[in-house]
Every structure is written in structure tokens, then in C-alpha cells.
Amino acid sequence: MGPCIVLACQLARARPDSVIVTIPVAGEFQTMVDKEIDRCLSSEEKDLKQNFHVINLGGKGRDAVKLVPIILGGFESFYSSLHALAPIKCATGHVHNFERAPDVVVADVVMLDGLHTIRKLSQHNVPILSLHPASLGPAMRLIGPEDLGGIGFIEPKAKELAEKTGKLYDEAELEVKHDTRGISQTTETALEGDFIEDANSNA
Known part of the structure; x- marks a missing residue:
């Protein structure tokens, strides 16, 4: 997930007035993502953190084998709300509000099933970019x-x-x-x- 966060921070840094990053996570992934964002942003760039929506879809711990299915299972509801600009309630209780539907999606290979949801709702109006920083084996x-x-x-x-x-x-x-x-x-x-x-x- 680290390379995805680095890319997101670079995009937010390049266009701070227009880039909003929304990241669905589960369990302790939220803490890990928050820390990675903090690590990537300098002390002078901390205001950029308001450009990020890290949304926890539930689950506990940091076992990816158990948490990835939670993200995949909740993705359709998550993206449907995002597409409709409906408020999304994080597992932490925080409610995220949106003013703009997604313009582009960056996904890795584990999100293959989620891509069907994106295509169904957004058709081909939203480009899908594949980021694969790990082994090509899977x-x-x-x-x-x-x-x-x-x-x-x-x-x-x-x-x-x-x-x-x-x-x-x-x-x-x-x-x-x-x-x-x-x-x-x-x-x-x-x-x-x-x-x-x-x-x-x-x-």
C-alpha cells in the first residue's frame, strides 16, 4: 500500500486545490495509511492531509488475508455512495462528505472484482489505472x-x-x-x- 500512498501524496502536492484522494481501508490499515501519509508529507505540507479521505470499512487487526475480503465485500456500497455524492460513515464513526464524484481510480490487482462496480456505475467516464508495485506472480x-x-x-x-x-x-x-x-x-x-x-x- 505504501507506493499507492506515495503516489497519492505526490498528486495532492502537485495540485492541492483540485486533487482529493479517497482510500477505502479495513482494520488497522487505517492507522498504517494515516502514518504513511504523515511520513510522506513534510511539516510544511500537513494542511494537505485535508485532501485525503481514509475510510475504514470495518474489521480488526492487520491480517491482509482477513481484511482484503472486507474491503472487497464493502466496495460496491462504498463506491455507490461515492458516485452518488452521498455521505459515507467510517467504521470509526466519522462521516465523510463529498462534493465531486471520482475522476479516476487507481487500483491494484486485488480490486479486480471491484472494477466491475466502477464500470457499472461510472461506465467508461472514469479511467481505471492499475498500480502493481509487488510481484507479478498473483x-x-x-x-x-x-x-x-x-x-x-x-x-x-x-x-x-x-x-x-x-x-x-x-x-x-x-x-x-x-x-x-x-x-x-x-x-x-x-x-x-x-x-x-x-x-x-x-x-
Whole structure:
């Protein structure tokens, strides 16, 4: 989350009169984000903190495995309120008010499901930028081709699973995304192929 905060602070610093940053968090992520904002802003820039809305959607602790689903689960309600300029009540009790709907969204790969909400409400009027400062492994698995260890095209697989099992499409889609069968073998095969190709090219 650190690189996202650094980017947000740079944007607010560049256009302090027009850039408003809204960040949904959960649990102790709020304290961590607040500290990171304070760290990024100099003592002369502390007034810029009023340009930030850090909104806690609930949860406790700092275990990302437990907190990320809370953010994802509450994202549709959060973004719907933001889009409609409705007040949003933080888990701390503070009420955030907005004068302008989002102009752009910066998201990492864990927000893939949330992007559907953005597109549904904002259509293509709000650009979505992907910031991926971490390992490309998770992204490759989620959106990469099957021959490199990725899931491949999720929608047809989810539809087929839903038809076979009678599950709802959303349940089937989640099951496809969480299917770990064949990851190691496929990835090892891809890596071995790359290694052999590199070795031959250097021979």
C-alpha cells in the first residue's frame, strides 16, 4: 500500500486545490495509511492531509488475508455512495462528505472484482489505472495465459462449471479463480521451456 500512498501524496502536492484522494481501508490499515501519509508529507505540507479521505470499512487487526475480503465485500456500497455524492460513515464513526464524484481510480490487482462496480456505475467516464508495485506472480495467475500458469479465460470456465454443478455464476467464478490445481506443474514447465530456449540461444 505504501507506493499507492506515495503516489497519492505526490498528486495532492502537485495540485492541492483540485486533487482529493479517497482510500477505502479495513482494520488497522487505517492507522498504517494515516502514518504513511504523515511520513510522506513534510511539516510544511500537513494542511494537505485535508485532501485525503481514509475510510475504514470495518474489521480488526492487520491480517491482509482477513481484511482484503472486507474491503472487497464493502466496495460496491462504498463506491455507490461515492458516485452518488452521498455521505459515507467510517467504521470509526466519522462521516465523510463529498462534493465531486471520482475522476479516476487507481487500483491494484486485488480490486479486480471491484472494477466491475466502477464500470457499472461510472461506465467508461472514469479511467481505471492499475498500480502493481509487488510481484507479478498473483497477476500472472489471475489474468495470465494457461501455458504460463495463469487461469486463462475465466468467464467460459465459470459458465461451464455453473451449468454442470447448478451453482450460481458468481460462486462458480470464485471457484475457478481459487482453483490451484496444476499451478506448480504448469509454471515449472513454462520456466523450463524459457530456460532451455535461453540456453540454446546462448550456445
